Each structure stands twice: as C-alpha cells, then as structure tokens.
Amino acid sequence: ARPKAVLFEGPPGCGKTSMARMMAGRAGVPMVYLPLEAVGSRWYGEGEKLLAKVFELTGKVGGEKGALLFLDEIETLGLSRESEMHE
Secondary structure, rough: OOOOOOOOOOOOOOOHHOOOOOOOOHHHOOOEEHHHOOOOOOOOOOHHHHHHHHHHHHHHHHHOOOOOEEEEEEHHHHHOOOOEEEE
C-alpha cells in the first residue's frame, strides 16, 4: 500500500521538491505543488477554507489513482496568529 503522507525536512535547496516530483513520477500520479503562503489569510477561517478546497481539487485531479499534494513551507501552519489577523 502507498503511504498516505511523507514529511521531508531540510534546508532550502536540498532537493525536497525534486524528490516529491520523482515520487509522483514513479507512482504515475500528478503532483500538485502548493506553497502554503498562497492559502494564508489574515481573516479568521479563510485559510482553512482555501486549504480544504485544495484537498478537494487535488482528489479530483488524481482520479482513481490519486495525486501527490506537495505542501511547501508547512511550518507556516503552526505559526501563532498575528495582531494583523481579523475575526
């Protein structure tokens, strides 16, 4: 069975994205690249809605075989809210 998730860790330029592309190619599935700053929002709940939509669309892109979703800069999900965020 294929793994559901893989976590790559390392400094910029060490080949994380290239490794993900290679894995998608070997598995014969499309790769969806998402820098998480693209779904960030200062409005409460908006980023979560956008990320949920990305997961939904990635499932559709992959069809029966699935797809590889590469979330770049995932550590941004763990940041605390800043004073610029609004509820």
